[in-house]
Amino acid sequence: MLIQSKVEKIKVISNKEVAKDIYQMSFAASLHAVPGQFINIKVKDCYLRRPISIANIEEDHFEIIYKVVGEGTKILSNYQSNDILDILLPLGNGYTLVENKKVLVCGGGIGIPPLLELIKQLKKYNNEVIFLIGLNDINENIYQDYHPIICTMNKSEYFNGNVIDYLKANHLDYNYVYACGPMPMLNALQKYVTCEGQISIEERMGCGFGACVGCTCKTKHGYKRICLDGPVFEIKELDLDEY
Amino acid sequence: MNTKIKLLNLELDNPIIPASGTYGFGYEFVKFYDINILGSISLKGTTIESRYGNPLPRIAECKAGMINAVGLQNPGIDAVLNEEIPKLSEVYHKWVIANVAGSTIEDYLECAKKFDACDKIGILEINVSCPNVKHGGLAFGQDETMLYELITKLKAVTTKSLFIKLSPNVSDIVSIAKTCEKAGADGLVLINTLLGMRIDLKTRKPIIHNKMGGFSGPAIKPVALRMVFQVYQATNLPIIGCGGIENASDVIEMMLAGASAVQVGSANLVDPYACQKIINDLPILMQELGINNLSDIIGGACDE
Numbered sequence: 001m002l003i004q005s006k007v008e009k010i011k012v013i014s015n016k017e018v019a020k021d022i023y024q025m026s027f028a029a030s031l032h033a034v035p036g037q038f039i040n041i042k043v044k045d046c047y048l049r050r051p052i053s054i055a056n057i058e059e060d061h062f063e064i065i066y067k068v069v070g071e072g073t074k075i076l077s078n079y080q081s082n083d084i085l086d087i088l089l090p091l092g093n094g095y096t097l098v099e100n101k102k103v104l105v106c107g108g109g110i111g112i113p114p115l116l117e118l119i120k121q122l123k124k125y126n127n128e129v130i131f132l133i134g135l136n137d138i139n140e141n142i143y144q145d146y147h148p149i150i151c152t153m154n155k156s157e158y159f160n161g162n163v164i165d166y167l168k169a170n171h172l173d174y175n176y177v178y179a180c181g182p183m184p185m186l187n188a189l190q191k192y193v194t195c196e197g198q199i200s201i202e203e204r205m206g207c208g209f210g211a212c213v214g215c216t217c218k219t220k221h222g223y224k225r226i227c228l229d230g231p232v233f234e235i236k237e238l239d240l241d242e243y
Numbered sequence: 244m245n246t247k248i249k250l251l252n253l254e255l256d257n258p259i260i261p262a263s264g265t266y267g268f269g270y271e272f273v274k275f276y277d278i279n280i281l282g283s284i285s286l287k288g289t290t291i292e293s294r295y296g297n298p299l300p301r302i303a304e305c306k307a308g309m310i311n312a313v314g315l316q317n318p319g320i321d322a323v324l325n326e327e328i329p330k331l332s333e334v335y336h337k338w339v340i341a342n343v344a345g346s347t348i349e350d351y352l353e354c355a356k357k358f359d360a361c362d363k364i365g366i367l368e369i370n371v372s373c374p375n376v377k378h379g380g381l382a383f384g385q386d387e388t389m390l391y392e393l394i395t396k397l398k399a400v401t402t403k404s405l406f407i408k409l410s411p412n413v414s415d416i417v418s419i420a421k422t423c424e425k426a427g428a429d430g431l432v433l434i435n436t437l438l439g440m441r442i443d444l445k446t447r448k449p450i451i452h453n454k455m456g457g458f459s460g461p462a463i464k465p466v467a468l469r470m471v472f473q474v475y476q477a478t479n480l481p482i483i484g485c486g487g488i489e490n491a492s493d494v495i496e497m498m499l500a501g502a503s504a505v506q507v508g509s510a511n512l513v514d515p516y517a518c519q520k521i522i523n524d525l526p527i528l529m530q531e532l533g534i535n536n537l538s539d540i541i542g543g544a545c546d547e
Contacts, residue, residue, distance in 0.1 A: 088515070
């Protein structure tokens with residue numbers, strides 16, 4: 001499904017810190033988008049827009065969850081309710097939804113948010129979902145409502161190791177996989193899983209809509225623009241060792 | 244308000260042209276607005292063979308601008324002629340500017356010959372200023388002997404107007420512009436990107452995989468204006484001004500410096516509607532400034 005991208009002035013409903021440096025931002029707009037698509041936000045005093053994935057879509061509003069990692073996200077974190085932002089949206093291809101499958105949804109760090117809307121949609125299509133996430137810091141677990149299996153390195157009651165360690169140690173029953181997270185996780189997952197699936201990747205972008213070819217990657221099906229032809233790819237489509 | 248301008252014998256409805264590398268092959272922007280409002284379009288830099296370009300990351304942000312090190316990714320001239328231009332022709336009904344790049348003189352000549360047969364193309368923009376390729380590109384734009392040879396040879400293989408897109412990464416732009424004129428160039432495009440870089444404090448390494456890249460955006464407008472201003476007074480060649488153009492005021496300013504037309508580059512990436520807004524705003528600003536014919540103001544800031 002491709003829905004026309006356009007620039008909109010959109011009102012912020014809320015922008016709150018939900019874990020250290022992690023913000024949940026809600027916008028007052030009815031957005032027609034699919035899980036895995038992203039928005040490109042014009043932030044005050046920054047030249048380029050900031051591409052951030054969509055975490056939740058409701059009838060009259062939508063949400064993003066982002067981490068303050070640099071200047072742009074720092075400024076973004078200062079916006080408050082009723083501020084108006086200039087946003088180009090929705091962008092990217094998004095995940096294709098499967099039906100009647102046993103699905104492993106695997107996320108890591110700040111790659112987890114787009115999977116939340118995905119899980120919501122997958123359940124509508126009669127899929128059984130196993131949600132497995134890796135967190136460097138257990139305090140970043142803001143996903144309880146989605147009942148994830150949590151893997152973390154800092155000693156806690158959760159599984160001690162990364163998501164691949166967990167998959168190796170536990171025999172999970174799934175026949176399709178969706179993933180989003182840091183490149184080492186996606187790379188290890190790509191090598192480990194035998195079933196089909198889709199992964200979403202991240203890259204520094206110029207425009208976010210395919211004009212500058214600043215984010216082109218090599219795939220088995222030729223060159224693809226991560227912003228326009230991606231950010232979601234078939235799990236075996238990319239040579240992740242190149243990244 | 245008359246926004247029409249002429250580049251040699253070619254007429255444009257207005258001087259607004261999206262710059263090469265920021266507008267793909269044009270048709271990608273149809274989802275945003277009717278691109279037939281544009282004066283013309285400068286197509287993505289084209290080489291003989293298809294190119295992937297440089298490894299990622301290719302993009303870094305700066306204050307009031309950006310750095311790119313795309314490295315001339317393009318599908319190669321045959322695909323451009325047989326696929327991209329026909330696709331564009333379905334949605335865009337005016338002539339376009341083809342941007343020619345290469346590593347050797349032979350590459351440029353072969354590209355120019357192939358483009359020569361394409362009626363859709365009004366101008367060949369010769370890219371001797373790409374900072375992101377190892378061989379050729381910028382090297383041609385910095386070496387006057389090589390540049391002279393390239394232009395004279397190109398003139399012999401094409402009947403299209405040759406506009407040479409020059410690099411600002413030189414010590415004397417006027418001297419290079421004069422060399423182009425002497426060699427038989429029909430016009431100039433000033434300027435391509437400035438060579439720049441950014442460093443990531445966390446990794447302590449350059450952000451761009453290629454380390455350096457081309458710096459563009461509003462931050463470079465004063466450099467572009469200065470070079471257009473200098474070259475306008477030193478040669479008789481028509482100039483397409485390029486560098487940091489974001490709005491109608493920038494267009495007027497660039498034309499006062501001596502540009503006959505302008506190219507809008509990075510602004511398209513930040514705001515896909517940038518060219519549309521400029522085209523809508525231009526007559527309003529002309530009225531405010533008492534300009535009836537846009538072409539009357541070309542070089543207005545220069546002495547004489």
